Amino acid sequence: MIDHTLGDGTYIDSTVPKAPLTSTLGLKIVSVSLGQRFTMVLSDTGRVFFWGQIYPCQTTARLPTEIELKEPVTSISTGETYVHLMTKSGAVYGMSMA
Secondary structure: OOOOOOOOOOOOOOOOOOOOHHHHHOOOEEEEEEOOOEEEEEEOOOOEEEEEEEOOOOEEEEEEEEEOOOOOEEEEEEOOOEEEEEEOOOOEEEEEOO
């Protein structure tokens, strides 16, 4: 199993907190949501990033990777294997990883 949930680009487990991801991304993070093996964050400008393993699709990102939409996102929600993103206009985008 490869989780990469720290988002620091390593495969190493750590019980010591890592540097804030805001320093990595250069953004103010306003929301964090967790899936079974992945993490998503929302910035104050409406940008969404994920890292970890989105299973069973086997999509893996060792570092924060942006999910690009045509308009800013205002909220994120994740479950074990799914993601929902709500945009500024109220549109809801769903991604099922199952």
